[in-house]
Amino acid sequence: MTSSDGITITLRLFAIYRERVGQECIEATLQSGSTVADALTYLGELHPNTLPLMPTTMVAVNQEYTERDYVLQPNDEIALIPPVSGGQGATLDSYDLTVG
């Protein structure tokens, strides 16, 4: 991959993602034409402990909710949004960090 092929993006991590990764922010260079889904794959390879969280995660690019087929642009800020505080009602599950 030459530098002309790559785009640099920022991944912002909150709450359970931040704790699992141990960072608030990751800078990454991905191939031109990469999508949000590719960025998630990248994170999952780097930090496999985030993979179980991804099915229920929403993604925002530049602070707008975005679909996973969105094609990333240079300097995009991608935020992983696990279910928010109240969830969509009483049926949402929460992830238990306790042992046992």
Added chain:
Amino acid sequence: MTSSDGITITLRLFAIYRERVGQECIEATLQSGSTVADALTYLGELHPNTLPLMPTTMVAVNQEYTERDYVLQPNDEIALIPPVSGGQGATLDSYDLTVG
């Protein structure tokens, strides 16, 4: 009417009734067996300016809402309850005291 035939009751007047009658309270002696409706008739004869208010007025006896066929007991406290502050919604009419 001898005193053994009569029962003494109190009429309590609020808001528009109080203003029209000019009193908060009227003591009256009615015939035994008189109903709430008879007490209203009595008030209407004494103060004809209360008659237009009566169709929308509720009545409480001893602080409980009561039907007009209730047979009065000695010392009953009868309160005339014109529609209350918010009414039953936006469709209720209010009575205008202004001229013209």
Added chain:
Amino acid sequence: MAAQKILITGEPLDAALVTALVKSNANGGVVTFEGTTRDETGGRTVVRLEYEAYPEMAEKTFQQIFDEVKERWGISDVAVAHRIGRLELGEASLIVAVAAPHRAEAFAIAMYMVDRIKEIVPIWKKEFFEDGSVWVGSAGDPQGSRSSQTH
């Protein structure tokens, strides 16, 4: 923690105080309704208001509404305050506070209570305009009647 507090007073109301009566660590949501004096009704400018109560019965009917709430929702963390006497524009006439474990209940109960208060609690409102006054809700004289607004 059953609050069920009723206050009928000539003094200004304090929503924070009424709300504090119903709060507890077992409840996740508190809903407070504050009814204030609007500056116009039916297109006319209101300059001030007066509320008049049948106090003994007002207290009884507030308690009846609390009982209805307890029966229907099992919730007793409810409080109500009603101002009587003269009110200036923007002042609160009614405060209802409800705390419940879940917010949907707290909202439903608050709405129910305000509706019921305006149906059965014997407290009357007189609106003063620059050129007259009116007891809200008191129909009976067709040529003088006009629409009232809920608030």
Added chain:
Amino acid sequence: MAAQKILITGEPLDAALVTALVKSNANGGVVTFEGTTRDETGGRTVVRLEYEAYPEMAEKTFQQIFDEVKERWGISDVAVAHRIGRLELGEASLIVAVAAPHRAEAFAIAMYMVDRIKEIVPIWKKEFFEDGSVWVGSAGDPQGSRSSQTH
């Protein structure tokens, strides 16, 4: 009189202050919702909470909700405050205040706003128990998942 105020803060919330932002003499009803920390969830005792926000986007999504309310009801007397950081039991995490000419609207808007906030505003809650902690709503590990409660 369009308030549309947003506050995201680490300091304790004051419902009276938030409510004061939306009051005006044109409005007859103010509804305030206060979400507080419950002492138990799913049968476990909560000892404290932490809220974490994505602040720039939280502000944007609050504004989006205000825009939705303005579009649907024509009402802009709305304010919201969200606490972040560490909260003790009984402290308010969220306050929503709405003023409208008529109370039915004020209630409907307040309910709508709280529901939407819990759907789209990126603020996360972590509950601390005596023996652990949990990010509410974060499913993904079936053997560890448990029901969360709305509040």
